[in-house]
Amino acid sequence: MTALVGDIGGTNARFALWRDGQLESVRVLPTVEYPRPEDAIRAYLQGVGQSVEALQAVCLACAGPVSGDDFAFTNNHWRLSRTSFCQDLGLSDLLLINDFSAMALGMTRLREGELIEVCPGQSAAGRARLVIGPGTGLGVATLLPVGDGMWQAMPGEGGHVCLPIGTTREAALWARLHEKLGHVNAEAILSGGGLLELYRTSCALDGEAPRFTSPAEVTAAALTGDAYAEAVLEQFCVWLGRIAGDNVLTTGAQGGVYIAGGIVPRFVEFFARSGFSKSFRDKGNMSRYFDRVPVWVVTAEYPGLEGAGVALQQLLEGSLGGR
Template structure:
């Protein structure tokens, strides 16, 4: 979280955005809720300021009514101006605030907003997929296979509030737990060199897992996308179903390793575009058992850690609102 502005209290209406390489999602944050969600194509606008003006015009909101903005940006966010890696936009903090007349501009990493969302989402937006008892005062882990593999931690602050710790946990080494894992890992290593968790636990990773599994088994692979692999699995294709199951088991091991690394006994929140899409199949998978099927020390450590899947429709936007709210209250 980064801002260069004076401390102030939240105003009645703020603007939040979730900006990726292709699309920019915007919404109004009012009364701790999202309103007027719109999706704009980044390629249609020379600058992010132009997209913000277009959004406000679409929803009938005057620019003068917006004093505070939080934008979730795809990529590492520091104190400097932000350059998007997958589109032509640049956010110059001072120029952006000056042109739009803002008091407060907050830029956060896009996956960090998933962690902010996890600090506030209620039962209607969460499905528990592993029983346990979350410990108060302990970190929470947020992990999300999607375009890539996002990982973040949510740390409780003394008294109240949360601190989000972003990281590059998707690029840790892929854990190998058996002969089949090793055979698939060898195929991936031959192709990519370093085999990160993201090489399997992402959209392209599911495709990698399918192709490598076919090579190991001597099966002629089809040219299937991640979505098609999942759809075929749900339709009764036993081979694709086995690949999807292996995906879920590998997610369990990576998530369990991350919990032990950061001491996330406050629970695990799974987000991203893959698991929520196949939620019923995920609930029938071996994830819950594989999560703590480990040695005599690590198994008991993980045994009571609960796991939820985030099913909120726009968790990135919601998390941006929560991040902005806490930043204004804290004077960050």
């Protein structure tokens, strides 16, 4: 069977062929260069020497809530109609899943060397696991064990919960963010654009002249010893800890926490010694709940694509999927 899987975020669309339970011919295409996902898929297939007619199944993991026929991507300009998509590409059906449902299922395919433990612990048997990851946005999903070594991914929109406040400094930052944004959700800070927003808001609060114009510049400065950039990146890690901890309490995810996405793996050593661990566990009389909850940073290159393949395979085999 020739199947295509895709992991589509705000900036990039990753595509691969899925054959015999394995990824083949992975390519990454910038979403801005194509008016529709169908156009990007045709370009991908042409690039890997496959015809559209050869496709027998497609699974796309997409940022945003998935339901109904029409889908609008959360962080890019693409829109998709299942009906039109299938007609355009000659398919009988399209499996659409939330991008972090796919990311969660991808955790079941991790290989040796693709996890770095940053908070030691012991996974509680039979308990849920949390998958959270800052990237273009903030993705959150829950991975549930369902017996016989199978897992079910539960989608959600946890990146859009309210940004929590734990210190007077955070309250002051939140107040400035609220003046600018209105509703302040977690993704407003815990994302690539959010890191830059946090830096600019911190500068405004402290009367500092901004020197950096991209999240990459802020991160690079922090990692080379710039004290102010370090403080901003530290606050980013602390806020990620607060949100991750809140989600563990909500879902009962004592099986562990996977930190995925494209941002944190770029500064794992900084992250491991940051205030993430303290803020993750700082939950008053429920702090002991976290005593044995492990946290890992995921360094796998394409876990979302792997998860899309798992979802497609489970559907075709009649097993539980993340649709």
